[in-house]
Amino acid sequence: MFKILDKVELCPKIFRFRIEASKIVSKALPGQFVILRQNERGERVPMSIGGLDKENGILTVVIQEVGKTSASMNQMKTGDSFLDVVGPLGLPTHSENFGRCVCIGGGVGIPPIYPIAQGLKAAGNKVETIIGARTKDLLIYQEELTEASDILHIATDDGSFGTHGFVTTILEKLCEDGTPIDFIMCVGPVPMMRAVAEATRAKKIKTWCSLNPIMVDGTGMCGACRVTVGGNTKFACVDGPDFDAHEVDFGEMTSRLKMYHSQEKVAYDRFLEHKGDCKCQQASSDE
Ligand SMILES: Cc1cc2nc3c(=O)[nH]c(=O)nc-3n(C[C@H](O)[C@H](O)[C@H](O)COP(=O)(O)OP(=O)(O)OC[C@H]3O[C@@H](n4cnc5c(N)ncnc54)[C@H](O)[C@@H]3O)c2cc1C
Ligand code: FES
CATH class of the missing domain: 3.40.50.80 (Nucleotide-binding domain of ferredoxin-NADP reductase (FNR) module)
Known part of the structure; x- marks a missing residue:
């Protein structure tokens, strides 16, 4: 489990999460990303690394609500935990001396x-x-x-x-x-x-x-x-x-x-209709 140490609203529908993830942070480099899963029934969603506190092992991600999963993640609170954070993934950004x-x-x-x-x-x-x-x-x-x-x-x-x-x-x-x-x-x-x-x-x-x-x-x-x-x-x-x-x-x-827009819209509308309180987003331990 990956604990949310703090969650801050940066602007409407965009939240910053600082997450305890020391092993990932020790290896991660700028430009890489992680894949998060909220709970056992959750979708795996990629998120860029928005900050690396190497000293304290804290990973920052910033999530914008655009559909069902991002809306559900943005309802999580300080002290809650993500079930999985996988990473660091992808290749880092070129960081040589260009000028x-x-x-x-x-x-x-x-x-x-x-x-x-x-x-x-x-x-x-x-x-x-x-x-x-x-x-x-x-x-x-x-x-x-x-x-x-x-x-x-x-x-x-x-x-x-x-x-x-x-x-x-x-x-x-x-x-x-x-x-x-x-x-x-x-x-x-x-x-x-x-x-x-x-x-x-x-x-x-x-x-x-x-x-x-x-x-x-x-x-x-x-x-x-x-x-x-x-x-x-x-x-x-x-x-x-x-x-x-x-x-x-x-x-x-x-x-x-745009391939899945119609399915994404149905899932998001259903999520909003149930105000996030639908079984598909709850961990089995909550049921
Ligand atoms: C390498 C990478 C880094 C990303 N970094 C960030 C980030 O730092 N912050 C952030 O808010 N978003 C980021 N995204 C996008 C984020 O993963 C999607 O917005 C998220 O998966 C949407 O899920 P949803 O269920 O809320 O929305 P959906 O209703 O599923 O989709 C809404 C929109 O998100 C896109 N999307 C859906 N699923 C995925 C997926 N698995 N991968 C990529 N795009 C998807 C769809 O094309 C659609 O335009 C990143 C994506 C990638 C590939
Ligand atoms: S996400 Fe499956 S090949 Fe890249």
């Missing part, structure tokens, strides 16, 4: 950018981070990323904080400021990562992204996380989740993410 690096995060892609920025900084890079949200109230991890980055840039779609526009509005300015960018790492919604890739393709700036396709086993056996990168089939759970953003077939990835 000038830009880390870009959007939505729940912002927390994983935090350990990635820390890793790039520790490798001797100059790290500039760009985070974006629809509006000011949805911005998260500002304090952490201020500490981890040399400069933190913020964009909001509605202009309520920072630059009015998208992360790419800021990225385009940084690309033109006269100092070459050596490496870009982005994590966030697929349209954001696709836009970042398009903004840097012609300039040939090394741009990597962290993909979040549907995953089941997380060990390369089931094929659920299949993505096409540079014309080749890759499994994001073992070959990624990071890939060269200029090579990713984002169109295919978008359509594969």
